[in-house]
Amino acid sequence: MGAESKITAKGQTTIPVEVREFLRLEAGDRIGYEIVDGKVTIVPKNRSALEFAGVLHAPDRAPVSVRDMNRAIGSAISQRHGRSRDRD
Numbered sequence: 001m002g003a004e005s006k007i008t009a010k011g012q013t014t015i016p017v018e019v020r021e022f023l024r025l026e027a028g029d030r031i032g033y034e035i036v037d038g039k040v041t042i043v044p045k046n047r048s049a050l051e052f053a054g055v056l057h058a059p060d061r062a063p064v065s066v067r068d069m070n071r072a073i074g075s076a077i078s079q080r081h082g083r084s085r086d087r088d
Contacts, residue, residue, distance in 0.1 A: 015042075 003016035015025065019042075025031065029046035 003019050005013045005016055007013050015031075019025075023031075023042070023044045025044055025046065029044065032043040032045050034041045034043055
């Protein structure tokens with residue numbers, strides 16, 4: 001395990017410098033926590049969507065339409081919540 005920190009009696013902690021630098025966090029920034037498959041992820045809330053432009057680009061991957069992305073998102077949500085998704 002890499003960086004670690006201690007929780008105070010008030011439930012507070014200091015995010016280690018290497019984690020703050022990696023996430024580009026600064027004083028006053030907000031973070032969120034997501035629990036997925038029994039793992040907790042820290043999510044910086046200080047980013048603009050524009051900062052993520054091209055982050056999923058792979059030169060050998062064909063472009064995906066917004067419609068296909070919406071279908072994939074809907075399918076993933078349905079699977080996560082145990083619902084079937086029959087509509088188009």
